[in-house]
Amino acid sequence: MIRARGLEKRYGGKRVLRDVDLDVDRGDVAVVTGPNGSGKTTLLRVVAGLLAPTRGELEVRVERGRLGFLAHEPLVYRELTAVENLDLFGRLYRVPERRERIGMLLERFGLWDVRGERVGAYSRGMQQRLALCRTLLHEPELLLLDEPYNALDAEGAELLDRELRELAASRTLVVATHDPDRISSLATTRVAFG
Amino acid sequence: MSGYIRDAAALARKDLLLELRGKELLPAMALFVLAMLVAFRFALTSEQEAASQGLLWVAIVFTALLALGRAFVPEREQGILDALVLAPCDRSAIWLGKVLATMAFLLVVEAVALPAFGLFFGGVSWATVAAVVLANVGICAVGTLLAAMAVAGRAREVLLPLLFLPLAIPVVVGGVGATVADDPARYLAFLGLYDGVFAILAWATFEYVVVE
Numbered sequence: 001m002i003r004a005r006g007l008e009k010r011y012g013g014k015r016v017l018r019d020v021d022l023d024v025d026r027g028d029v030a031v032v033t034g035p036n037g038s039g040k041t042t043l044l045r046v047v048a049g050l051l052a053p054t055r056g057e058l059e060v061r062v063e064r065g066r067l068g069f070l071a072h073e074p075l076v077y078r079e080l081t082a083v084e085n086l087d088l089f090g091r092l093y094r095v096p097e098r099r100e101r102i103g104m105l106l107e108r109f110g111l112w113d114v115r116g117e118r119v120g121a122y123s124r125g126m127q128q129r130l131a132l133c134r135t136l137l138h139e140p141e142l143l144l145l146d147e148p149y150n151a152l153d154a155e156g157a158e159l160l161d162r163e164l165r166e167l168a169a170s171r172t173l174v175v176a177t178h179d180p181d182r183i184s185s186l187a188t189t190r191v192a193f194g
Numbered sequence: 195m196s197g198y199i200r201d202a203a204a205l206a207r208k209d210l211l212l213e214l215r216g217k218e219l220l221p222a223m224a225l226f227v228l229a230m231l232v233a234f235r236f237a238l239t240s241e242q243e244a245a246s247q248g249l250l251w252v253a254i255v256f257t258a259l260l261a262l263g264r265a266f267v268p269e270r271e272q273g274i275l276d277a278l279v280l281a282p283c284d285r286s287a288i289w290l291g292k293v294l295a296t297m298a299f300l301l302v303v304e305a306v307a308l309p310a311f312g313l314f315f316g317g318v319s320w321a322t323v324a325a326v327v328l329a330n331v332g333i334c335a336v337g338t339l340l341a342a343m344a345v346a347g348r349a350r351e352v353l354l355p356l357l358f359l360p361l362a363i364p365v366v367v368g369g370v371g372a373t374v375a376d377d378p379a380r381y382l383a384f385l386g387l388y389d390g391v392f393a394i395l396a397w398a399t400f401e402y403v404v405v406e
Binding site: 048 | 197200201205208211212215216268272273274276277278279280281282283398405
């Protein structure tokens, strides 16, 4: 599903990615590890198509609308409610039976009771849960998750553990994390930076 | 095509909702344009009042600049442009949504500014109203593209006026012409042509601006 050879990314004179090779097959769970600033986020952004590599070959065999991207930021509007945010993305992603899907995700991630509140009033952990709802809304084939456990409390982290176990059975996952032990049991491929 | 329009409408509706909640932009724009018109009223002597027709257009262009400067702020501050760019919709729908929302803000502010201008300087012709409506299309089409370009840069507050004002000169020329000429049709047609050309250019190039 993803094949990269000799990927390099430079910002001006600074080389962030250097000669990265990556092979991820359908159904794989690839775990990308490394310290802060080692290029994990850049790799995910390059694979998502948000950044163009400076050099190297990259082939990602998935349509744009079948990719789910969880970034450092929740990528939701703070002035809108959870339902309004998910409804907007549901429309853009042409999610069938949008309202039912939104309701189901909000319920599953424990946000149903606060669905009508502005996201700006949410804690960072709740925003991360909403970001996960946004990422999973259109049932993507390929999930790119950048530090998915970021800001989650113990309950939220356990919820995500269960979710990832389910997703790993049917989807392709690339997870960037500095805490690889958390999902080591699911990992089929490992990429270490730094 | 209907999906494209639906996407643009959903994005425009989101911007209107954000403004309705935040109430940041419209009051600032209305105050700004009214303050400009009041300043112009006191700056001009009775012999110079013919110049007021040109100053109306200066006020409109600079007020539009306020809206354009804020157009991509929510997306920039919260990184949401990434999520929008990854959606399977045509990326130019993001541009069209912003154009529609910015145009709605401008129309609301002009609904305040034009009567105020009429009060201070005596009357607003139908040709002026038609020119303002046509100018809005061009200003928002070009300005939204430039706002998306500027928002990615470090000196975004400086960059947008530098890019936008030279491209707004034809709008001012057409607008003033339609306001003062005996036969405004020629100038209205000029504004229509500007709208058409620049809307197509902005629509076609927006994708390259938002993707690296």
